[in-house]
Amino acid sequence: MALILAVDDNTTNLTLIERLLQRVPQAESVALDDPQLALQWCAQHRPDLILLDYMMPSMDGLTFMQRLAALPQRADVPVIMITADLERQVRYRALELGARDFLNKPLDSVEFIARVRNQLALIDAERKLKDRAAWLAEEVAKATADIRRREQETVLRLSRAAEYRDPETGAHLLRMSHYAQLIGRVVGLPPAEQDLLLQASPMHDVGKVGIPDAILLKPGRLDESEFAIMKRHPQIGYDILAGSQAPLLQAAATIALTHHEKFDGSGYPNGLAGQDIPLYGRIVAVADVFDALTSERPYKKAWPMERARAFLQEQSGRHFDPELVQAFLSAWDEVCAIHARYQDDSSEANS
Structure with missing residues (x-):
């Protein structure tokens, strides 16, 4: 089950996002209309994906991303930024801060579901790749330990030969x-x-x-x-x-x-x-x-x-x-x- 955080100061937009996320398989959503509260929530929980509105009065989406990256082990949380189609400079800056994708206002339900599902598929592939890398590292460690045990046995046997x-x-x-x-x-x-x-x-x-x-x-x-x-x-x-x-x-x-x-x-x-x-x-x-x-x-x-x-x-x-x-x-x-x-x-x- 993927945990998706939606952050938007407009409660109407949040309600729409939550309804659309219900149509995404294996997705669980949390919706917050206060970016500061959302940062506090992120400090205690790790979402798999964040849907982030850019235009918020108390803290815009770019500032949110900067502060999110400063939290321990949160810099790599994927973010889809929601912006107006004409806000290209905002998009450029969001990309520099690590945004994975963008959604335009007003939201198109087909595009929304497709982009979210694509990101979740990518996240799942990344997780499996990391798991495989960890598995390979563990297997290498086991093999290395076995080699070292053999080396140590060689040393011990030669040392005993000298002792005799x-x-x-x-x-x-x-x-x-x-x-x-x-x-x-x-x-x-x-x-x-x-x-x-x-x-x-x-x-x-x-x-x-x-x-x-x-x-x-x-x-x-x-x-x-x-x-x-x-x-x-x-x-x-x-x-x-x-x-x-x-x-x-x-x-x-x-x-x-x-x-x-x-x-x-x-x-x-x-x-x-x-x-x-x-x-x-x-x-x-x-x-x-x-x-x-x-x-x-x-x-x-x-x-x-x-x-x-x-x-x-x-x-x-x-x-x-x-x-x-x-x-x-x-x-x-x-x-x-x-x-x-x-x-x-x-x-x-x-x-």
Whole structure:
């Protein structure tokens, strides 16, 4: 049922319009002889079509259209302007304001019904088109979500593969990735990028699958030649992940390659410095080192949170981007909550 509003200060004209609208199928009408009251009514209701007289003493039809357009979600309500045949300048201005059609005075019943029915048919077609566009958008969103779920599953499985060869635990990946997401939020990254950090950062050490066990699992300090081999894992991780069209894997590749770079240029594998290090790599560097320090491993005890905090401050501007360190520490309560929420199983931490 289409809701049609008729606005005309002449009650005789309104009565005629209402009678003619009774002959339009699936149409319900509201007739108001005061344009100000009609605007108030429009603020509370949304008509499908407005039949608007131009010549009204308190407010002409053009002014009505301007004020109607200023109401929330009413600028696109279709209007048929009713004018005298000679008022061409009025028609031009009405068209500029968005009028869909015109009716001449005196009203011709056949023309009136035909023009109203045509407009209602057009409105119905527009509504169906919008509904179809919304349906298509929903289907695209579903398909995109399915693709993202598959990407995330790929990331999770590759991350688990790295875990099997690394003494780091699954809880480490959870804490580190949530720390990275937290930093992204504090520095003002859009929600989509925050989520990308959360999903991609667990892949940071996937390149360790290419490191020999004798080096990867060595309980003591690596010698110079062993460390040189260990330093290959960022490039190995990048080579595994690079070349994908998926934004998630693209971000993971960048993180894998750059999370061991240092702000002063002394990191590896490429000795990048400052802003030349991609932001995601700089963020994960803070998150990964902090959690590594505060986590127990077979070869070390966990540092107290405050000691690790002091280390970040000490290395700000050297190992870490100072802005990101400040962002991380400014959300200290949330950092502590993440640390407490994702705890290692004792069997994992001591395996």
